[in-house]
Amino acid sequence: MNDLISIAGLATSLALVGVAATISLWQRLGLHRQILWAAVRALVQLLLVGAALSLLLEPGRSLAWSWLWTAAMVAYAGDVARRRAPEFPRIMALTITAFAAAAAITLGVVFGFRVLPLEARTLVPIAGMMVGNSMTATVLAARRLVEELRDKRDEVEARLALGQPSSQAARPYVRAALRSALTPQIETTKATGLVFLPGAMTGLILAGVAPVQAVRLQAVVMFLVLASVSTTTVVVTLGLLRRVFTTDHRLLPLPRPQQTSHGSTGPATT
Structure with a gap:
């Protein structure tokens, strides 16, 4: 091979x-x-x-290097978010927190329950799938939330004037942001196997792995990506919500997205 x-x-x-x-x-x-x-x-x-x-992946190499690589990917994801959405203050720290939470959940399930063996050859690619497929969704969720709150500021302030706390006043717009970020991944998941053959499964089949085994691994990756996208978007959205309202429940002035020409780091192929 x-x-x-x-x-x-x-x-x-x-x-x-x-x-x-x-x-x-x-x-x-x-x-x-x-x-x-x-x-x-x-x-x-x-x-x-x-x-x-x-x-x-050399024999005898310490697994610590793989964990270090995973941590570097999470840090890089935070830097990508900072460059893609520079109008949001401290989004890098927020994104790193979101990916750390997603890693704890997804990698904890996959390796903690021995769905896959915890080795360098599994840890790094699986973590890469998690980070790569969730990166775009997290920035999309943040931008959509700010866009909703900015464009519907009068509605939000009317809710606040009626005595609603900021979390309740912003709830419909949080839902809209999360739906916008999660829908593409949900649609991709529904179409998997019928409309297209995903990259992980295709690569395994090309490498000579039995199709049924390739399908099982692809299903694990697909479920992992769905969980990581959901986790990162909700952490980023709720974290950003705390930053756009003051402690006394006033909506701060919200920035407009800046046009950037940075190279994109698109989602990894699942």
Whole structure:
């Protein structure tokens, strides 16, 4: 299986990137440079990660290095949130807290109940799935909550004027933010196996694993992602809610989203 994809095959596959760039040029989308840069950047990052994982998975390597890698991914997720949503103060700390909570729940179930063996080859990829698939949802939930509270400020302040505490006055908008962030993952979960074959299962089948075994692992990953997305979004949303209201239940001025050009770190393929 080490020769599943040769260097020549990898180089040949770059022609597919050329197809995307050519379409951009043909339709004058102005995205060809971004497409090429994204492909090169992704390839370099994947090669570096592959080299690092090769060292991490060497026989006899301490599991502590894998936990350190997991902690670094959580910290990086917080930094990505800070760069994607710089208008929200201290969102990096809030996001790190959310991912720490999600890790405690999801990794605790998967490894605590021995669904998967706790090894470097399972810990790092599973943690990566958790972080990668939840990152976009957490930022989306934060932005949607602030957008709801800002655009419906009069409604919120009317509720506050009637004597409702901030948590109760903001409840409908918290629900709207959570629904907005969770719906894409729910729809993806419903379509799994019918509309598309997810990445983890496809990779295992290509590697020669029996389809039934690949499906079982994919189901575990799918449930883990659903739980992590739910946990991180609710922690970020409720945490942000505490920061947009004063202790005496007044709604603070809310920022508008800033347009940023930072490179995206999209969700990992489940």
